[in-house]
Amino acid sequence: MRTKFQEQLDILNKDLMNMGALIEKSIEDAVDALMKKDIDKAKKVMDGDTVIDNEEKKIHNICFNILMQQQPVAKDLRLVSAAMKMVTDMERIGDHASDISEITIFLAKKPLDGRAKHIDRMATETVKMLIESIEAFIDKDIEKARSVIKNDDIIDSLFLKTKQDVIDMISDNRNSGEVATDILMIAKYFERIGDHATNIAEWVIYAYSDTAEEI
Amino acid sequence: MEKQTKIKVRNLDLFYGANHALKNVNMDIKEKSVTAFIGPSGCGKSTFLKTLNRMNDLVDSVKIDGLVELDNENIYGEDVDTTLLRKKIGMVFQQPNPFPMSIYDNIAYGPRVHGIKDKNKLDRIVEESLRGAAIFDEVKDRLKKSALGLSGGQQQRICIARALAVQPDVLLMDEPTSALDPISTAKIEELMDELKKKYTVVVVTHNMQQAVRVSDETAFFLVGEMVEFNRTKDLFAYPKDKRTEDYITGRFG
Amino acid sequence: MDSQATVVMPQEKVKSSIAKKKQRKKDILAYIAVYLSATLAVALLVGIISYVLFKGARVVNISFLTHVTSFLDGTVGIAGNIVNTLYLIVMTMVIATPIGVGAAVYLNEYAKPGKLVSIIEFAIETLAGIPSIIFGLFGMVFFGATFGLGYSLWTGALTMVLMVLPLVTKNTKEALKTVPDSYRVGAIGLGTGKWHMIRTILLPSAMPGIITGVILAIGRIVGESAALLFTAGSAKILPASFNDLLEKTMQSGGTLTIQLYLSMSKGEYDIAFGIAVVLLVIVLEINILTKVLANKFDLNKKAK
Numbered sequence A: 001m002r003t004k005f006q007e008q009l010d011i012l013n014k015d016l017m018n019m020g021a022l023i024e025k026s027i028e029d030a031v032d033a034l035m036k037k038d039i040d041k042a043k044k045v046m047d048g049d050t051v052i053d054n055e056e057k058k059i060h061n062i063c064f065n066i067l068m069q070q071q072p073v074a075k076d077l078r079l080v081s082a083a084m085k086m087v088t089d090m091e092r093i094g095d096h097a098s099d100i101s102e103i104t105i106f107l108a109k110k111p112l113d114g115r116a117k118h119i120d121r122m123a124t125e126t127v128k129m130l131i132e133s134i135e136a137f138i139d140k141d142i143e144k145a146r147s148v149i150k151n152d153d154i155i156d157s158l159f160l161k162t163k164q165d166v167i168d169m170i171s172d173n174r175n176s177g178e179v180a181t182d183i184l185m186i187a188k189y190f191e192r193i194g195d196h197a198t199n200i201a202e203w204v205i206y207a208y209s210d211t212a213e214e215i
Numbered sequence B: 001m002e003k004q005t006k007i008k009v010r011n012l013d014l015f016y017g018a019n020h021a022l023k024n025v026n027m028d029i030k031e032k033s034v035t036a037f038i039g040p041s042g043c044g045k046s047t048f049l050k051t052l053n054r055m056n057d058l059v060d061s062v063k064i065d066g067l068v069e070l071d072n073e074n075i076y077g078e079d080v081d082t083t084l085l086r087k088k089i090g091m092v093f094q095q096p097n098p099f100p101m102s103i104y105d106n107i108a109y110g111p112r113v114h115g116i117k118d119k120n121k122l123d124r125i126v127e128e129s130l131r132g133a134a135i136f137d138e139v140k141d142r143l144k145k146s147a148l149g150l151s152g153g154q155q156q157r158i159c160i161a162r163a164l165a166v167q168p169d170v171l172l173m174d175e176p177t178s179a180l181d182p183i184s185t186a187k188i189e190e191l192m193d194e195l196k197k198k199y200t201v202v203v204v205t206h207n208m209q210q211a212v213r214v215s216d217e218t219a220f221f222l223v224g225e226m227v228e229f230n231r232t233k234d235l236f237a238y239p240k241d242k243r244t245e246d247y248i249t250g251r252f253g
Numbered sequence C: 001m002d003s004q005a006t007v008v009m010p011q012e013k014v015k016s017s018i019a020k021k022k023q024r025k026k027d028i029l030a031y032i033a034v035y036l037s038a039t040l041a042v043a044l045l046v047g048i049i050s051y052v053l054f055k056g057a058r059v060v061n062i063s064f065l066t067h068v069t070s071f072l073d074g075t076v077g078i079a080g081n082i083v084n085t086l087y088l089i090v091m092t093m094v095i096a097t098p099i100g101v102g103a104a105v106y107l108n109e110y111a112k113p114g115k116l117v118s119i120i121e122f123a124i125e126t127l128a129g130i131p132s133i134i135f136g137l138f139g140m141v142f143f144g145a146t147f148g149l150g151y152s153l154w155t156g157a158l159t160m161v162l163m164v165l166p167l168v169t170k171n172t173k174e175a176l177k178t179v180p181d182s183y184r185v186g187a188i189g190l191g192t193g194k195w196h197m198i199r200t201i202l203l204p205s206a207m208p209g210i211i212t213g214v215i216l217a218i219g220r221i222v223g224e225s226a227a228l229l230f231t232a233g234s235a236k237i238l239p240a241s242f243n244d245l246l247e248k249t250m251q252s253g254g255t256l257t258i259q260l261y262l263s264m265s266k267g268e269y270d271i272a273f274g275i276a277v278v279l280l281v282i283v284l285e286i287n288i289l290t291k292v293l294a295n296k297f298d299l300n301k302k303a304k
Helices: A003-036 A039-070 A074-107 A118-138 A142-172 A174-208 B045-051 B082-088 B103-113 B119-132 B136-142 B152-164 B182-195 B208-214 B232-237 B242-248 C025-056 C062-066 C079-110 C115-129 C132-146 C153-178 C181-189 C194-223 C256-265 C269-296
Strands: B005-016 B019-030 B034-038 B062-070 B089-092 B170-174 B200-204 B217-222 B225-231 C068-070 C075-078
Touching: A003 A039, A003 A074, A003 A118, A039 A074, A074 A174, A074 B232, A074 B242, A118 A142, A118 A174, A142 A174, B005 B045, B005 B200, B019 B045, B019 B200, B019 B217, B019 B225, B034 B045, B034 B182, B034 B208, B045 B170, B045 B200, B045 B217, B082 B089, B089 B152, B089 C181, B103 B119, B103 B152, B119 B136, B119 B152, B136 B152, B152 B170, B152 B182, B152 C181, B182 B200, B182 B208, B208 B232, B217 B232, B217 B242, B225 B232, B225 B242, B232 B242, C025 C269, C062 C075, C062 C079, C075 C079, C075 C269, C079 C115, C079 C153, C079 C194, C079 C256, C115 C153, C132 C153, C153 C194, C181 C194, C194 C256, C194 C269, C256 C269
Parallel strands: B034 B200, B034 B217, B089 B170, B170 B200
Antiparallel strands: B005 B019, B005 B062, B217 B225, C068 C075
8 A cells, every 4th residue: 555645645635625725715705805895804815815825836746746756647646637727726716816805905995886786696606606616626526516517607697797787887877987897807806716616626527537528 | 540459369268277367358459559468466467478479388287268369360279380470479578588699699590490591681680670679779880799798778679679580560578677777668668669660569567657658558457357458548547447446546455 | 050950961872893803713713724624625636746746757758658568669658548548538428428418408408397307317316426336347247248349448438428427417407407597488489499499599508517517527537447447448559550440449448547557556656657647637637628618608708
């Protein structure tokens, strides 16, 4: 038995879960800060991005060492290569949480027009999707990963609706242009997070399914 | 284009006395490709390799059932001349084993056995074979010197050249690099890539990374059974059998 | 301040010297004993050789080597014995070498290990250990009387064949055993037939062993007296003419060793020591030749 190898894989799994927990917390806080116009919380999210970046580097190093020392094959190779891709997606999600928080700080000082009604739902759907993709990874649950991929359509359609909201905002009130663009950007970040969550789900399928599958 | 089957094995059983060493092996080895056999020591992969050119005939108490066909001809047929069979299916062994004679005589040994005496023809065969084994440039100035003076890696390529000199169709290699250093190993592996353009290569290896690097198809053996046989990239990425997966990922036993 | 006082200094490790070689008394004693034994062995050899040379060297000259002892001519010499010795060597080895090598090849390459092989091997071992006078007795009665060869070089040679066969067979067999199996499978893997493989690879590889066996056998022939006295006889005349060369094999002929024995029994110690010198030189040459030839045919050494 390859005890050292198994240890390294266990560490990789644990760190990936940790990374998942970090970005989950980060995006939840970012959404919370956005809803409550909580500048302090938004600032914390931005500061937390460094932790996420460091965790990404750590996981990358673990993968690198496993590849160099163990030359994994089969499911081990799939897990390690999936991990290297997944951690990039996770890191991007962290970046987007930070980006959203940056805008949150700006928006908090402005009166928010209530008409961008779909952004709230978009936030909750995205967080839900991300949590599910990370759960799919932790539970090695391919079915859950598949449902995450399907859910991406919901986010995409919500983005289109938010876009329409923004257009409506601007046509109603030409002065709301600045706020409206920020809202559009936030919506775009959520949409991107949805894409990354989809990617994570796809890597889960890649890592844990038993046959070669188009992804 | 789908490659033709060169060697067809059906329901092959092999016994060493009472020991059932190979159990119902079925396999199609494709021409002009590299097929690798992997598995733990004593799994029967080397034994199986040796049934393909009847080297097991040398061992008493071996009993073989089943069919092995080379180009649709049963190699265990009654009127098979093993001399001609082994001319078609050459072999390279684990330990480089050049004969204690000059490099030239080593390469010319096989052709001479098969009746070639003409000096010019032998000269040409020797050069072609040495080039085929990617060692001509290293030894061209010392063809008359003993082959035993060469390094292990060079000796092994001499052995490959010696096998090529009888113009075989198939080349069986029994752990050809296990006694060599990494640089010599790399040279032999590169050579296998070249060889498969003209020959059907079957290689037994303990080094799974080597199987991944050099082979098109891989068979995994365990206690006399051929557990799984598939395209190498599929076998190593998506093993179908749990035992294969446990072995290749190192969680065996 | 108190806290400092409680700090325990790590105890200094006692340094032990490794320079105590001279204290190993047993080693030194063994060393001395081994050296003494070696010196004694060399001293004995040098002593015997010097003594024989001292006593015999002045007897040996061209005339001694090229003439036959004759009362009519008044000559003293051993030319006839030298020729007889050569005859016996050639005749014996021409017969013994192919049979001995063949037997070894059969035993090592063809015979399946089993009872028969064990019996044959046991027989060969035993043959090598039988006192030579028994061979002489057997040769005299069997070849001499039954075959009607009488006292002749043929009777002597055939008797010697029996004696040296185990030497040739055993040495060849040992040499074949040391030929790596990889040569055998390598050749078979190229489609070689078994006999061709033996001829082209095994025998050349085993050549140093075969040569060693042959030369040891020659040494045996040169040194033998008991078995030859009653088979090959003791005549010392040279073949009369070129045409008699073949006929001589049917005649009696004493080797150098036989003549040495005869001279001793007649009290001709000068001649005996002269022959001893010649024999010593021959044995020395045989030993050197063994080394040179075995090296020359060693295919593994050729590589370097």
